[in-house]
Amino acid sequence: MEMVLSHDNNIALAKQGNRRELAKLLTIIESGERLPIKESNESWVLGVTGPPGVGKSTLIGVMIDEWVRRGEKVAVLAIDPSSPKSGGALLGDRMRMSSADNGESVFIRSLATRNHPGGLMPFLDSMINLLSYCGWTKIIIETVGSGQSEIRIVAFANRIMLVDGPDRGDIIQAEKAGIIELADIIVINKSDLPNSDAAAISIKKSLEYSNKGNDTIVMLTSSINNTGVSELIEELDNLHVDKDRSILRTKERLLSAWDYRLLSNPSLNDILLNLESGAINLDEALNHL
Ligand SMILES: Nc1nc2c(ncn2[C@@H]2O[C@H](COP(=O)(O)OP(=O)(O)O)[C@@H](O)[C@H]2O)c(=O)[nH]1
Ligand SMILES: [Mg+2]
Numbered sequence: 001m002e003m004v005l006s007h008d009n010n011i012a013l014a015k016q017g018n019r020r021e022l023a024k025l026l027t028i029i030e031s032g033e034r035l036p037i038k039e040s041n042e043s044w045v046l047g048v049t050g051p052p053g054v055g056k057s058t059l060i061g062v063m064i065d066e067w068v069r070r071g072e073k074v075a076v077l078a079i080d081p082s083s084p085k086s087g088g089a090l091l092g093d094r095m096r097m098s099s100a101d102n103g104e105s106v107f108i109r110s111l112a113t114r115n116h117p118g119g120l121m122p123f124l125d126s127m128i129n130l131l132s133y134c135g136w137t138k139i140i141i142e143t144v145g146s147g148q149s150e151i152r153i154v155a156f157a158n159r160i161m162l163v164d165g166p167d168r169g170d171i172i173q174a175e176k177a178g179i180i181e182l183a184d185i186i187v188i189n190k191s192d193l194p195n196s197d198a199a200a201i202s203i204k205k206s207l208e209y210s211n212k213g214n215d216t217i218v219m220l221t222s223s224i225n226n227t228g229v230s231e232l233i234e235e236l237d238n239l240h241v242d243k244d245r246s247i248l249r250t251k252e253r254l255l256s257a258w259d260y261r262l263l264s265n266p267s268l269n270d271i272l273l274n275l276e277s278g279a280i281n282l283d284e285a286l287n288h289l
Contacts, residue, residue: 007035015134019107022134026109029126039125043132045139046236047154049179050163052144055189059163059223060142066233067138068105075107075136077127079143079153107136113149122260124156151179155252159239162186164203166196181210182248184217184239191220191228215242265289 007025014022029035048056057078064074111123124141131139141157143150154160162183180186180203188199200218207216217235221228262268271288274280280288 011035011037011130011133014130017104017135022107022130023109025130026127029123029130030111032122035126035130037126037129037133039129040132043128043139043158044137045128045132045141045157045159047157047160048140048142048163049145049150049154049160051165054163054165055223056142056163059187059189059221059229060140062223062226062229063233064106066230070233072137073105073107073135074138074140075131076109076140076142077124078108078110079141079150080110080112107131113153124153128156151182152252152256154179155182155249155256158246158249159184159236159241160245160249161236163189164199165190166193166199180206180216182245182252184242184245185232185235186216186218187232188218188220189223192222192225196220262289 007028010021010025014025025035048060050056060076064076067074109127128139139157141154143153160179160183162179162185164186166188186203186207188196188203190196197220200220203218207218217239219228219232219235221232223229265271267288271280271285275282275285
């Protein structure tokens with residue numbers, strides 16, 4: 001007689017702080033298995049997004065140091081579209097360099113989206129659940145870039161921080177992607193460089209033009225000089241999560257789930273062929289799916 005594989009024991013170990021077990025369970029989730037963990041609304045999850053090079057990873061590293069000093073346990077899911085190495089590994093290296101004794105309180109896992117053509121939808125929720133259940137009090141999702149797919153990913157967080165640089169070009173990217181409306185807090189990093197004040201003013205102006213978002217917090221930080229970071233942590237820890245933005249995020253998650261369902265439908269190929277040949281129209285295709 002075959003036994004049903006249960007992960008109860010591994011889950012208990014991960015909850016006691018066993019990182020190897022935690023890593024294994026995340027891999028199990030990534031392979032498509034569901035773990036028997038009750039969903040919780042209690043998890044604290046911050047999505048961090050913004051154009052490449054603005055200093056997201058560096059800033060997250062400094063924030064982690066600060067949180068760890070305050071007794072928090074911080075887990076980072078670093079989402080990388082291409083290699084399972086670069087993004088997460090870079091942050092991992094930085095952490096190893098800066099906080100040799102943070103080990104127990106910091107957990108970093110990198111996820112490559114290219115392994116999952118349908119998106120990360122089915123995994124992120126479960127991973128967040130597991131991390132939260134295992135006692136990680138601050139969970140961060142870092143994405144590379146600020147396009148539509150990054151919005152979809154950070155929408156799994158319950159608060160969003162957009163990081164921008166002092167260049168107008170960076171901000172325009174975020175405006176185009178529509179991520180400004182979703183962000184609870186916008187950080188202009190590299191405030192040690194010229195033009196960062198002007199960048200903050202420009203962001204505030206563009207917030208005024210959009211219908212809502214006047215309560216969006218705009219802050220300046222320099223992650224290399226460690227200025228503005230403890231103020232940022234205060235703001236994040238006391239953040240009032242806006243209902244409208246929360247609904248926008250929920251909508252993005254629903255769209256992810258919808259896309260995932262559609263793309264993983266076993267008859268998708270046949271339906272595409274029938275559409276292509278004109279045998280059915282779009283409405284009929286949708287009905288089939
Ligand atoms: N001048 C300045 N450079 C920074 C700051 N934060 C990060 N950088 C540099 O910007 C580059 C990109 O940083 P990184 O954290 O990898 O950016 P990411 O792509 O947004 O994650 C690196 O060379 C960092 O050293 C900052 O506050 N000021
Ligand atoms: Mg990065």
